[in-house]
Each structure stands twice: as C-alpha cells, then as structure tokens.
Amino acid sequence: MADTTFTHSPATTDRGRRWVVLYLATTGLVLLLMMLAGLWMRLAQAGWVYTDPALFYQLMTVHGTGMVGIAALGGAAVLWHFLSAHVRLNSRVMGANFGLFLIGVVAILVADFPGRFGGAWTFLYPLPATSQGAWPAWAAALHLGGLLVIGVGFLIWCLELARGIIATYGGLGRGLGWHVLFGGSMRDVPPPTVVAATMVTIVTTLALIAGALVLVMSLINLAFPAVEINPLLAKNLIYFFGHTFINATIYMGVVAVYELLPRITDRPWKTTKVFLAAWTLSTTMVLIIFPHHLLMDFAMPVWAMAIGQVFSYVNSFPVLVVTGLGALAILHRSGIRWDLVSTLLLISMFGWMAGVIPAVVDATVVVNSVMHNxxxxxxxxxxxxxxxxxxxxxxxxxxxxxxxxxRPQGSDLTALLYLLFGLGFVSMFLIGGWASVPRRWAEHLPEWQIWDQVASVMAVGVIALTTVFVAMFLVRTPAILREG
Structure with missing residues (x-):
C-alpha cells in the first residue's frame, strides 16, 4: 500500500507557495485573455464581426501558442505544489522559469502583432521564412526565439524535477516504481504523484529537446536561407515536440485527482502494480504516437504511420483506466457531500476520457484522410x-x-453549467468537422455559420464561468499567501 499520510507541501509555505500562487494567478488571467481571443475568432467565422484575415491568423497564432504555454504553466504549478510533499525542490527554479516565460511571451506578442507573424503555433518549415510578404523575417525570428526561451525555462524546470526525484528515490526508474513492478517490496512503492511526475519529467524533457532542435534549425535557416532543412524531418520534430508537450500538461494536472480526492473522501489512493504498469506503458507510448498527425504525409514511412494509428488506440487506455476506475472506486459509497472542487475533479475525469474518443477516431487512416483538415x-x-x-x-x-x-464549499451547479456550456462549445467543432468545415479558415461560408454562431454563444458561457472560478482564487490570493 502506498503511503497515505497527507502532509502539507513545502510549496505551500514561503517562497515556494508564492510561486505556485503567482503561476496559478497568471494562468487564470491569461486563460481569460486567450478565451476572449478565441471568442473573437468564432464571432468572425460566424459573420457577426468583421476581422481582417491577416489579423485573424495573428490571433490564431497567439491563441494556439498562448493556450499551450499557459496550460503548461498552470500544470507546472499544480504538479510542483503536490510533488513538493514528497520531493525536496528548489523554488528558485520556479522563479527562473517564470522569468524566461515572461521574456518569451513579450517576444511572441511583439512578433505576432506589430510584426504580423501569423504562422500558427506549428511554425511549419519553411513557412516562417517564406511568408510572401505577410510578415518580415525579423518577426518570424522573434516568434521562434520567444518559443525557444520559454522552452529553455521549462527544460530547467524539468531538470529540477529529475534532480529531486533522483535524490529522493534513487533514480527515475525507481520514481516510476520499476523496482516494485519487477519484483520488489510494496513497502518501497512511490506515491501516485511521484509516478506521474517522473513520467512528466521524462517525456517533457525529450519533447523540449526536440523542440529546441527544430527551433534552432529554423532560426539558422532564417539567418542563412541557403542552409535548408529536410521538411519531413522538421515536421516530425515539431509534432513530436508539440504533441508530447501538450499531452504532458494533463499528466501534470492529474496529480490533483490523486491528491485531492483521497483528502475529500478520507480514502487512500493505492499505488498498485497495475497502476505502475499503466504509467510505464503511457511513458513509452506517448513518445511514439505523434505520427498520427502526419498520416496525410505520403512521404512518411508506412511503418511510422502504422505505429501512429495502432498506438493511438492503445495509449488511450492504461492511465485513463487506472485513473478513472480509481476515482470511481474512491468515490463509491464514500458519502461525500459534493461541492465545487469534487464536481470539477469528476468533470475532469469525464473530459479527459471522453476527449480522447474524437482523437482516436481521427487517428484512423481512412477517417483522417477526410477529417484531419x-x-x-x-x-x-x-x-x-x-x-x-x-x-x-x-x-x-x-x-x-x-x-x-x-468543509464543502461552492455550488456544484456552477461546475455543471461549465460542463454544459463546454460540451455545447466543443460539439460545434465536432459537428462542423463531421460536415467537412475546414479548419484554419478566417471566413466561413453562410451554410457553415450556424455552428459558429452556436459556438460563440456557448463560448460566452464558458468565459463567464471561468471568470467566476478565477475570481474566486484571485480575491483570496492575499489571504492564501498570508496563511503560508
């Protein structure tokens, strides 16, 4: 059985607590700004506001890049907060990462608005250098440089997690529980949060290295156009980085389920061998399924596409099953009084598990050839x-x-409204895709706009409820810091 003693994280006191709070406050505010940018794009596609197409693609680039970055910042805060109960970490690393993050964000905003860069978060080679006059080379370089700076910050953060886990548990393999999985005593099993953090450390570090490599290559190409990159290699590196990095954010966030549900129900979350095997399998598979983004690239080797399709099916199950069933087992007959926190955690399990279904559908070659764009x-x-x-x-x-x-606080009805508006919003994307509405178009035909219009209404509801959640946190921020 895992250790079920719930200690307060060192991150909840002094400097570490301040960084966690600052990360989450920044996450909340930037989320709202990015949601407003997304709403504006949907309103433009709905025909309710006019937006110059060039500005639309600048907004699309900021929205996509910003959402990925802020998801990582918020996920990093959640993971750091709970991991600090098990592993001693140096809070100065949080400060360094935050400083580099801000520098990168400023660079990207200057590149994307005054500089007019609109190459999307994917920055696919050779688009940054061949904009046909849509943006100058310096804007592309500044955008890519901003991404590189942010990536360096998160890489430093990952290396600190690795150092802490190795110092405490004796190695990353032991952090994943391999010594228990392959015959060791259950008395030495790491808690679920450490297992998740080890997985995040491994996959995010590899993703960031790949991202840094292709960013440096692209910057060299911008400075010296004669130095060309193999386009297929560049695309593989970009999607290995992007797919793995954004997936890692939800593995960062899921530790909230592992830590909070046991506290709410007063029941332990046991680290079993099945749990350890599931996380080991996901560590491997999340690194090799990215080719499902390249199923339409005829130059890709067939074996790589086969891996992308087959493992996209399999990867969805191990961690989702042990986490979803584990959450249901803890909640079953627990007698808890539902409130905002517990309801949000249950919604997160539903959103994670159900959100995988359209991804798996799109990872099927015959569907992908019709639906991917x-x-x-x-x-x-x-x-x-x-x-x-x-x-x-x-x-x-x-x-x-x-x-x-x-004590139970907050209305679970607020969380349920968020779920309903969120389902309405994402359903409009899926229905539009089913009807073959193309993505990344600044203007939609009149027959497509009904889905954009409904999505815009749903987005207003999502933003309003997100504002409520963020405000609940921000108004209590001074008191949170004092309590530390």
Whole structure:
C-alpha cells in the first residue's frame, strides 16, 4: 500500500507557495485573455464581426501558442505544489522559469502583432521564412526565439524535477516504481504523484529537446536561407515536440485527482502494480504516437504511420483506466457531500476520457484522410483541454482559496453549467468537422455559420464561468499567501 499520510507541501509555505500562487494567478488571467481571443475568432467565422484575415491568423497564432504555454504553466504549478510533499525542490527554479516565460511571451506578442507573424503555433518549415510578404523575417525570428526561451525555462524546470526525484528515490526508474513492478517490496512503492511526475519529467524533457532542435534549425535557416532543412524531418520534430508537450500538461494536472480526492473522501489512493504498469506503458507510448498527425504525409514511412494509428488506440487506455476506475472506486459509497472542487475533479475525469474518443477516431487512416483538415481536430483538443485539464486547475485554485477549511464549499451547479456550456462549445467543432468545415479558415461560408454562431454563444458561457472560478482564487490570493 502506498503511503497515505497527507502532509502539507513545502510549496505551500514561503517562497515556494508564492510561486505556485503567482503561476496559478497568471494562468487564470491569461486563460481569460486567450478565451476572449478565441471568442473573437468564432464571432468572425460566424459573420457577426468583421476581422481582417491577416489579423485573424495573428490571433490564431497567439491563441494556439498562448493556450499551450499557459496550460503548461498552470500544470507546472499544480504538479510542483503536490510533488513538493514528497520531493525536496528548489523554488528558485520556479522563479527562473517564470522569468524566461515572461521574456518569451513579450517576444511572441511583439512578433505576432506589430510584426504580423501569423504562422500558427506549428511554425511549419519553411513557412516562417517564406511568408510572401505577410510578415518580415525579423518577426518570424522573434516568434521562434520567444518559443525557444520559454522552452529553455521549462527544460530547467524539468531538470529540477529529475534532480529531486533522483535524490529522493534513487533514480527515475525507481520514481516510476520499476523496482516494485519487477519484483520488489510494496513497502518501497512511490506515491501516485511521484509516478506521474517522473513520467512528466521524462517525456517533457525529450519533447523540449526536440523542440529546441527544430527551433534552432529554423532560426539558422532564417539567418542563412541557403542552409535548408529536410521538411519531413522538421515536421516530425515539431509534432513530436508539440504533441508530447501538450499531452504532458494533463499528466501534470492529474496529480490533483490523486491528491485531492483521497483528502475529500478520507480514502487512500493505492499505488498498485497495475497502476505502475499503466504509467510505464503511457511513458513509452506517448513518445511514439505523434505520427498520427502526419498520416496525410505520403512521404512518411508506412511503418511510422502504422505505429501512429495502432498506438493511438492503445495509449488511450492504461492511465485513463487506472485513473478513472480509481476515482470511481474512491468515490463509491464514500458519502461525500459534493461541492465545487469534487464536481470539477469528476468533470475532469469525464473530459479527459471522453476527449480522447474524437482523437482516436481521427487517428484512423481512412477517417483522417477526410477529417484531419476539418474542424474535427480543434474539436478534439478543445474537448481534452477545456473539459479535462482546466477543471483540474480550477479545482486546485479553489482548494487553495478555501485554505484549511475542508468543509464543502461552492455550488456544484456552477461546475455543471461549465460542463454544459463546454460540451455545447466543443460539439460545434465536432459537428462542423463531421460536415467537412475546414479548419484554419478566417471566413466561413453562410451554410457553415450556424455552428459558429452556436459556438460563440456557448463560448460566452464558458468565459463567464471561468471568470467566476478565477475570481474566486484571485480575491483570496492575499489571504492564501498570508496563511503560508
């Protein structure tokens, strides 16, 4: 049985606590700004506001890049907060990462608005250098440089997690529980949060290295156009980085489920060998399924596409099953009084598990050839993030806001409204994709606009409820810091 003693994290006191609070406050505010940018794009596609197409693609670039970055910042805060109960970490690393993050964000905003860069978060080679006059080379370089700076910050953060886990448990393999999985004593088993953190450390570090490599190559190409990159290699590196990095954010956030549900129900979350095997399998598979993004690239080796399709099916199950069933087992007949935190955590489990379904559908070759460049794809990742990752973050914010008071607080009806508006919003993406509405178009035909219009209304509801959750945290921020 895992150690079930719930200690207060060192991150909840002094400097570490301040960084966690600052990360989450920044996450909440930037989320709202990015949601407003997304709403503006949907309003433009709905025909309700006019937006110059060049500005639309600048907004699309900022929205996509910003959402990925802020998901990582919020996930990092959640993971750091709970991991610090098990592993001693140096809070100065949080400060360094935050400083580099701000520098990178400023660079990206200057590149994307005054500089007019609109190459999307994917920055696919050779688009940054061949904009046909849509943006100058310096804007592309500044955008890519900003991404590189942010990536360096998160790489430093990952290396600190690795150092802490190795110092405490004796190695990353032991952090994943391999010594127990392959015959060791259950008395030495790491808690679920450490297992998840080890997985995040491994996959995020590898993703960031790949991202840094292709960013440096692209910057060299911008400075010296004669130095060309193999386009297929560049695309593989970009999607290995992007797919793995954004997936890692929800693995960061899921520790909130492992830590908070046991506290709410007063039941332990046991680290079993099945649990350890599931996380080991996911560590491997999340690194090799990214070719499902390249199923339409005829130059890709067939074996790589086969891996992308087959393992996209399999990867969805191990961690989702042990986490979903584990959550249901803890909740079953627990007698808890449902409140905002517990309801958000349950919604996050639903959002994670259900959001995988349209992703697996799109990873099927015969479906992908028809659906991949449609609104189905943003429908899948909005589902996964809006109803999976974000409720985890909101639950942690509200948990911190209520401090030592563990009585049920907040209306679970608010969380259910968020679920309904969120489902309505993502459904419009999926229905549009089913109808073959193309993605990344600044203007939609009149017959497509009904889905954009409904999505815009749903987005207003999502933004309003997100504002409520974030405000609940921000108004309590001074008290949270004092309590530390």
């Amino acid at each position: 449609t609104m189905w794809v943003p429908g899948h990742f909005h589902f996964y993030l809006l109803l999976g990752l974000l409720p985890m973050m909101f639950a942690v914010m509200i948990h911190l806001a209520r401090g030592e008071d563990t």
